[in-house]
Amino acid sequence: MRSPHKQPLLASVIALLVLVACSEPATEYRQSLFIFGTVVDLKLRGVSDQQAEEAVQVVERAFQRMHQDWHAWKPGELSALNQSFASDKPRPVSPFLLPLITQSQLLFEQSEGLFNPAIGKLIALWGFHGDELPSGAPPSPEAIAAMVKLAPGMDDLEISNGQVRSHNPAVSLDFGGFAKGYALDIAIDLLHQQGVESAIVNAGGDLCVSGDHSGRPWRVGVRHPQGGGILAAVDALDGECLLTSGNYERYRQYDGVRYPHIIDPRDGGPVRHIASATVIDRDGGRADAAATALTVAGSGGWYQIARRMRLKYVMLVDETGTVYMNPAMAKRIDFQDGVPEKIIISDPL
Ligand code: ADP
Numbered sequence: 355m356r357s358p359h360k361q362p363l364l365a366s367v368i369a370l371l372v373l374v375a376c377s378e379p380a381t382e383y384r385q386s387l388f389i390f391g392t393v394v395d396l397k398l399r400g401v402s403d404q405q406a407e408e409a410v411q412v413v414e415r416a417f418q419r420m421h422q423d424w425h426a427w428k429p430g431e432l433s434a435l436n437q438s439f440a441s442d443k444p445r446p447v448s449p450f451l452l453p454l455i456t457q458s459q460l461l462f463e464q465s466e467g468l469f470n471p472a473i474g475k476l477i478a479l480w481g482f483h484g485d486e487l488p489s490g491a492p493p494s495p496e497a498i499a500a501m502v503k504l505a506p507g508m509d510d511l512e513i514s515n516g517q518v519r520s521h522n523p524a525v526s527l528d529f530g531g532f533a534k535g536y537a538l539d540i541a542i543d544l545l546h547q548q549g550v551e552s553a554i555v556n557a558g559g560d561l562c563v564s565g566d567h568s569g570r571p572w573r574v575g576v577r578h579p580q581g582g583g584i585l586a587a588v589d590a591l592d593g594e595c596l597l598t599s600g601n602y603e604r605y606r607q608y609d610g611v612r613y614p615h616i617i618d619p620r621d622g623g624p625v626r627h628i629a630s631a632t633v634i635d636r637d638g639g640r641a642d643a644a645a646t647a648l649t650v651a652g653s654g655g656w657y658q659i660a661r662r663m664r665l666k667y668v669m670l671v672d673e674t675g676t677v678y679m680n681p682a683m684a685k686r687i688d689f690q691d692g693v694p695e696k697i698i699i700s701d702p703l
């Protein structure tokens with residue numbers, strides 16, 4: 355039989371445990387948002403729950419606007435702009451969208467055209483402008499070659515006085531390789547504006563951090579190219595972003611062949627040789643664009659592109675699991691579940 359005297363003691367132990375558990379959220383506030391078709395996890399430290407909640411609401415509203423106005427194929431500002439490229443007429447672009455275009459022009463140039471958000475029609479041709487993954491046979495080589503020949507590029511766009519025109523009707527903007535990183539930066543800025551100094555905003559392994567975690571750097575994971583887990587851990591410092599482009603989640607599968615969603619603008623075909631590229635940089639948009647460009651550049655070309663883009667920390671994983679890194683990245687990477695069999699360290703960047 356249970357002693358009646360023990361119950362108050364048990365109750366106070368439980369109360370204490372609850373108290374301990376409850377004191378945690380006071381130092382770390384967590385919330386997940388579902389946006390851009392993915393879950394974005396936010397952790398905020400050093401502010402009250404109420405401050406944190408309000409700050410997250412501001413971020414959520416900004417994310418919703420981005421999702422609408424930067425969408426490549428659903429109605430919104432970007433798709434209206436894309437339609438306007440059929441003619442050579444200039445069209446006013448809002449200050450919300452314009453920086454994506456101007457920054458992408460620079461990143462296009464620095465990446466020697468490997469990061470090329472002007473290839474929206476090619477990405478659509480491969481079937482990646484839909485909520486569902488494409489199925490069935492890939493597009494014909496003729497259709498791909500015809501698109502490549504039209505050579506849409508960010509240098510076809512002319513920007514003046516807040517107006518944009520395209521000198522090439524084949525241009526169609528798709529910021530799928532850039533917007534997430536750029537959005538993460540904005541999220542951190544919005545948190546700062548609301549007095550949140552210490553935070554992490556994590557969109558499925560693509561993340562930016564601010565401040566630290568009780569005097570220690572934020573410890574974050576690099577996505578594994580095969581099957582959802584973590585390949586390595588890294589200490590992310592105040593103001594850094596870590597972005598990974600992967601060919602392992604979004605692809606078309608046909609006749610036993612995978613056709614992933616990162617497209618080489620030079621031949622119009624999907625990149626198969628590289629499974630993932632990871633970049634750490636203080637600029638989220640740049641890191642995202644760079645990770646896409648390095649995936650396209652591949653194991654033979656990444657070093658040159660990384661230098662041209664002035665990147666400091668780069669890691670690629672090819673389809674056989676071989677890892678390529680620059681020495682500064684190698685120093686920071688802490689492999690989980692065993693060190694990969696083959697690691698190739700480049701010269702310093
Ligand atoms: P992930 O979605 O795994 O983070 P990326 O950041 O590389 O990978 O984004 C891939 C998306 O970028 C594609 O779905 C497409 O919308 C767009 N894209 C594909 N190829 C290119 C390219 N060469 N340059 C710019 N954007 C691209």
Ligand code: MG
Pocket residue numbers: 530531532599641642643644645646647
């Ligand atoms: Mg990218």
